[in-house]
Structures are given as structure tokens and as C-alpha cells.
Amino acid sequence: MSDEKYFTPEGLEKIKKELNDLKTVKRREITERIEEALKLGDLSENAEYQEAKDEQGMNEAKIRELEEVIKNAVIISGEKGKKKCIEVGCTVHVKFDGQEKEFTIVGPSEADPLKGFISNESPAGEAFLGKKVGDKVNLDAPAGIIEYKILDVK
Numbered sequence: 015m016s017d018e019k020y021f022t023p024e025g026l027e028k029i030k031k032e033l034n035d036l037k038t039v040k041r042r043e044i045t046e047r048i049e050e051a052l053k054l055g056d057l058s059e060n061a062e063y064q065e066a067k068d069e070q071g072m073n074e075a076k077i078r079e080l081e082e083v084i085k086n087a088v089i090i091s092g093e094k095g096k097k098k099c100i101e102v103g104c105t106v107h108v109k110f111d112g113q114e115k116e117f118t119i120v121g122p123s124e125a126d127p128l129k130g131f132i133s134n135e136s137p138a139g140e141a142f143l144g145k146k147v148g149d150k151v152n153l154d155a156p157a158g159i160i161e162y163k164i165l166d167v168k
Contacts (some may be wrong), residue, residue, distance in 0.1 A: 018086050018087075018088045019083055019086055019087055019088065019121050019122070019123060020087075020088050020090050020102045020103070020120060020121030020124075020134060021087050021088070021089060021090065021120075021121050021123065021124060022089075022090050022103075022120065022124060023089055023090075025120070025121070025123065025124040026084070026087050026089060029080055029083055029084060029087070029123075030084060032080060033077065033080040033081065033084065036073055036076055036077050036080070037077060040073050041073065044066055044069055044070045044073060045070075047062070047065075047066040047069075048063065048066045048067065048070065050062070051063035051066055083123075088102075088121075090102055090103030090120065090121070098146055098167075099144055099145060099146045099167070100119065100142045100143055100144060100145050100146070100164070100167050101119070101143065101144075102119050102120065102121065102134045102143075103118075103119065103120070104118070104119050104167050104168065105117070105118045105119075105167075105168050106118075106119065106142055106164060106166075106167055107164075107165045107166035107167075107168075108151075108162040108163060108164055108165060109162070109163045109165055110160055110161060110162045110163070111160065114165065115130070116130055117130050117131075117132050117138070117142070118130055118131050118132070119132060119133075119134050119139050119142060119143065120132070120133065120134070121133065121134060121135075122134070122135050122136075137153065137154075138153055141153055142162075142164075145164055146164065146167065147164050147165065147166060147167055148163075148164060149163075149164050150162065150163050150164070151164065
């Protein structure tokens with residue numbers, strides 16, 4: 015599996031904002047805590063200092079993680095209109111069990127199945143990828159096999 019992660023432009027902006035906050039606000043807060051703890055004296059018995067240093071390490075690890083995510087981010091195309099086959103970023107209109115529903119295929123970090131956003135790495139997302147209007151997709155659910163008929167892709 016590649017390191018690529020799919021994001022809508024808005025989703026990637028949220029990640030960039032979080033990274034900026036960690037690098038500026040959070041780093042400054044931690045540095046101030048370390049400076050205050052240093053004023054308390056003996057570092058070997060200074061719990062505040064150790065906690066601040068631990069938090070600093072976790073913050074730096076999160077910064078590295080987000081930098082890696084941004085480096086490998088793939089922006090989901092915002093192009094509207096008919097698509098020939100389903101890919102990440104597509105909205106899929108399906109019919110199943112007499113109901114109709116729409117799903118948008120997104121990267122895992124933006125998935126929210128209750129709102130209709132399903133991950134391209136989920137069983138449903140993987141099953142829809144590459145399919146086109148008129149295709150049928152069978153998904154194994156706890157209640158049994160559910161057959162989805164693809165009505166539209168945009």
C-alpha cells in the first residue's frame with residue numbers, strides 16, 4: 015500500500031492549520047512550561063519539567079507525522095459532471111433494498127459514513143472503485159449480502 019492519502023482541498027487545509035498550530039502555539043506553550051519548570055531547580059526530581067519534555071516529544075512526533083501526511087497528500091479533484099467510472103472524489107448515487115442513497119468516496123481521514131462520506135480503503139469504498147453506472151456491487155454486511163445498483167456517478 016502506498017503512503018498516498020486522499021484529501022478534499024478543505025480536508026488538507028484542516029491538516030495544514032493543525033500543523034501550523036502545533037508549530038507555533040503549542041511549541042510556544044511547551045517552551046514556556048519548560049522554562050518555568052527549569053526555574054524550580056533540581057531536574058532529577060522535577061515532575062513538571064519531565065511532563066513538559068514528554069509533551070514536547072509527542073508534539074514534535076505529531077508535527078513530523080502531519081508533515082509526512084501533507085507531503086504525500088493527493089488532492090481529490092473537485093471537477094463536477096459525469097464520470098465514466100468511480101474514483102476517489104466521486105459521488106455515487108445507488109439503489110439498494112428499495113432505497114436510494116448517495117456516497118462520496120474520500121480518503122480515510124475524512125470518512126464519515128453517517129454523513130455519506132466513505133473511505134476509499136473501506137470494504138464499501140474499495141468495492142465501488144472502478145465501477146460505472148449500471149454496475150451492481152455486492153457487499154457483505156452483518157445482515158447478509160446487500161446488492162447496490164449504481165444509478166449515477168459524478
